[in-house]
Amino acid sequence: MKLPSLLRRTPFRLTLLFLALFAAAASAILAYVYFASAAEARVNAEREVGGEMQVLQGIYDARGIDALNKALIDRSLTQSAFLYLMLDKDGATITGSLNQSPIESMEEDREWITFPFTETDADGRVHRPQVRAVQVRLSGGEMLLVGRSMGDTEAYLARLTQALWGAMGIVLLLGLAGGALVSRNLERSMGRLNKVVTAVQEGDLKARAPVRNSGDELDELGAGLNTMLDRLEASMASIRHAGDAIAHDLRSPLTRMRAKLEVSLIDAEAGKIDGVDALQLALDEADNLLKTFNTVLAIARLQAAAGRTPDPQLFDAADLAADMAELYEPASEDKGLEFSAEIERGLMIEANRPFLAQALANVIDNAIKYTPVGGAVMLRARRRSSGEIEFSITDTGPGVPEADRERVIQRFVRLDNSRTEPGSGLGLSLVGAVLEAHGGRVQLDEGPGEYGGFGPGLRVALVLPPADAA
């Protein structure tokens, strides 16, 4: 992997950012430790130096300059912790463990100073620790200086600094390596997703991201992408299907209309019918075509809704069933069919009322159309034990053979024995589409069996989820 491309990767950039933050934090800690330690070392040194100075002043005050001098010599030989220097009032050295005088002014009394000191330890290594010292003018005019090295602190801080730099180096190394690794892994995962996106851009709706079920964000993103693509593919397919279906659905009625118009033109020319009749026929055919067109559009719209009810309303299915029974009973009885309705009360549903009414109308109309005179049609609305709301229309017509039941819900399927009746063959397709859009289903079963020499009849059930479950 080339460095410039690596530098452009988000995870690697994040790594660099964190490393920089870490370095800044380490520097801050170092500075803090340094200043805190230095301050403490100075305070410690001053305390000890102060104590020693007190002792020495005591000796001087009690026993004079010679006793002090002797004490200083003794101490210089036995104690290495303190540095001493005593000058006479002219600034000449009387005694001391310092070769060079750090005293700058003979005027200052109780003046604290810091100066570097060179010493060689037992292993021959040279140290240059800082010394903290105080100069005090004695009552005889001599100047006494006592100092103490802060060298231990200096060495400690130096080691600490070194350790921190080392740690920083390791962190930097590991961080960069980790960053590159994470970046590469992420890039690989993102690459898989990107490949899917590119494929889709190029028109391949079948491309899917691999999902490892690891539950991480990228996996979730991949799964989400897949779900989105599934939806998209389904709705694209349904649009394509609707387009194909509309084209197909309209070709047959258009062909029929054209044929009829041609026949009526011939008839009109031959004087069999007059022009007005021909136009009336043409108008009727155009109306039928529009009706078919509207039905096809409604089916397409319902299918595109993909299980979501368009413009739902909350209402009692019992009222709808009662209205439909009231509307269709006279037509049924006029045809010589016995019509009955059994409606339970209180069947709340959330549905598109006009569409559901249309679905019921189509089924009832079919029942009336296909049941021979002397038969019976029954409308029932009830709550199933499962809680679902069921409308059922049972007739005593010829029924639909079991093998054909799935098929009749498809578009334009008309069974052979129904060809003599008018109709587009879209009635049950619309019913299917309406129920599907409501999260319900259509069930076709055998009717009551032989009845008045006909049968076995057909029972069409429209099953809907109840309102509270919807």
Add this chain to the structure above:
Amino acid sequence: MRILVVEDDAEAATAMVRGLTEAGHEPTHAVDGAFGLLEAQKGGYDVYVVDRMMPRLDGIGMVETLRKDGDQTPVLFLSALGEVDDRVAGLRAGADDYLVKPYAFSELIARVEALSRRRETGSVATMLKVGDLEMNLIARTVHRGGKEIDLQPREFQLLEFLMRHAGQSVTRTMLLEKVWEYHFDPQTNVIDVHISRLRAKIDKGFDHAMLQTVRGAGYRLEA
């Protein structure tokens, strides 16, 4: 009747103007909602026929403006959109009726005439009277020539609607929409069967048939 036709489709407008003129009305055409609004504000119209989708000011905007200005002239909305929510949006904007394109011309005329009549009989009447047919809206009774006619509740509603629009053609779709309050295609002519039952009750035994079938349109109750 003076009718303002607001329609941007020139061909549809020409056909509509011609048809309305032939039906004995005085139509005026405006090419979009903005012109329609200007024309409407001149006043003197009995019904506005407004297309829903137009450039500049659309039908909804135009009707909303008119209603805000206090113009209560009945409005018939025309639209290529037949969805339920479109119908609701149209009626909410202040339209009185809604017709989906394409429509039969007889349907348009029937609805326009029904709208103008609605304004005239907007008052709260307790009795309706057409010829020798009388309807008491309080007692829910119907008499013809002094003889009481027993009607089912729905037959009563059906007759009430026909009486309120006596002398006018009403279509089957209008009856399903206004009497049963459903918007769907009943496939077979279920309405015809209801009408023939009603006809048997109000016309049987009388020498003059009041409930007439209008070819290619629907029905008409004549005195």
